[in-house]
Amino acid sequence: MTDTEARRPDGTVGVAAVAGTGTGVIVDVAGTTDVIARLHAEPHAAPDAILNPYLVDGLWTLGGPTGMTGGAVAALAGLTGGDPGLAGAGDLPAGSDGLLVLPSLTGSRFPDQCPAERGAL
Numbered sequence: 001m002t003d004t005e006a007r008r009p010d011g012t013v014g015v016a017a018v019a020g021t022g023t024g025v026i027v028d029v030a031g032t033t034d035v036i037a038r039l040h041a042e043p044h045a046a047p048d049a050i051l052n053p054y055l056v057d058g059l060w061t062l063g064g065p066t067g068m069t070g071g072a073v074a075a076l077a078g079l080t081g082g083d084p085g086l087a088g089a090g091d092l093p094a095g096s097d098g099l100l101v102l103p104s105l106t107g108s109r110f111p112d113q114c115p116a117e118r119g120a121l
Helices: 010-019 069-079
Strands: 026-029 034-040 050-053 060-067
Touching (some): 010 026, 010 050
Antiparallel strands (some): 026 034, 034 060
């Protein structure tokens, strides 16, 4: 395995499943962490973004992990005595009555990285 092959993270693989070889396509790979990336034909840099080689030679992804989205749901369930599957969530009334959730439990990430920032309810 070459250095270039080793730097193809799972987010880049997820982009391939959606974007194919469509340069300019922006993909959000949702999971424990969301990864947002745009497919490019030329490597270039952007502030706070991560450039990775794509699965197809000559193409690149530019973007990064945005935060702990699915992981935040599991952590919130644990904090409130629920389970990660959110059993009983269907019994809750619709709407949030003004509840605001900032899910950056492990610090904010791409595009405005701030490791010290923490989520809140």
